[in-house]
Amino acid sequence: MGVDEYPMPVRNTLVDQVYERLMELLLDGTLQSGDPVSIDGTARYLGVSPTPVREALARLESTGNVVRVAMRGYRVPEMPDAKEITDIMDARLLIEPQLAELACTRADARLFDGLEQAIEGQERAPHTTDAAAIRAYHRADEHFHRLIAEHADNAALLRAYDALGGHGQRFRLFIGVGVRDSACAIAEHRDILAALRRGYAPEVYRIMHEHIKGVKERALAEHAQAERAKGTRPAAVRNANPDELRP
Secondary structure (H helix, E strand, O other): OOHHHOOOOOOOOHHHHHHHHHHHHHHOOOOOOOOEEOHHHHHHHHOOOHHHHHHHHHHHHHHOOOEEEOOOEEEOOOOOOHHHHHHHHHHHHHHHHHHHHHHHHOOOHHHHHHHHHHHHHHHHOOOOOOHHHHHHHHHHHHHHHHHHHHHOOOHHHHHHHHHHOHHHHHHHHHOOOOOOOHHHHHHHHHHHHHHHHHOOHHHHHHHHHHHHHHHHHHHHHHHHHHHHOOOOOOHHHHOOOHHHHOO
């Protein structure tokens, strides 16, 4: 089974397709920190009407990957600094272990199968520096956590989880360097799945907490690496033409 066949909920609306394409442009560095993102320019670039672009950008705004500027449309925010990463991860430390504990009380074969498929998607994703590989891994990682969040069946906590946007923000750090912590993350996801299968909710809480704590430590190390590499851009970025997406 290839990377593109990774079993996730099917995204087949035009808004979903535009959203995925914009994420790729963010991950390959075509759209960089501070760049304006024009609704009309993006629509022309992608060959679609402005409506799905507007909806996709609104979705990206909810994850923190673009921000709306009054009277000026959208722009790509600055790369998260160490304080912002710490704030996001500390919030995830409060929310995700609780979601995992709740999900454990409702766990069933459907959840176990979905999590196993997500882990397999992480394992299949090429661990290279190109945007497609980063996006494939990102989708599998994000899907693992979202399955647990949704299975907890707590709408308020799910809204809080969605508002954090921690997954998308962190993966912007991988531009030009690729995913560096896949082995750790995959092993930790397997530990979480094993604990869910055992069905002891406090253990699931503890293991998810340890996982997010590890993600936080690795994210801060990745940020420090990105800061050292600032100013260098991958070849795909040098050959791109981001002006087409601007006003």
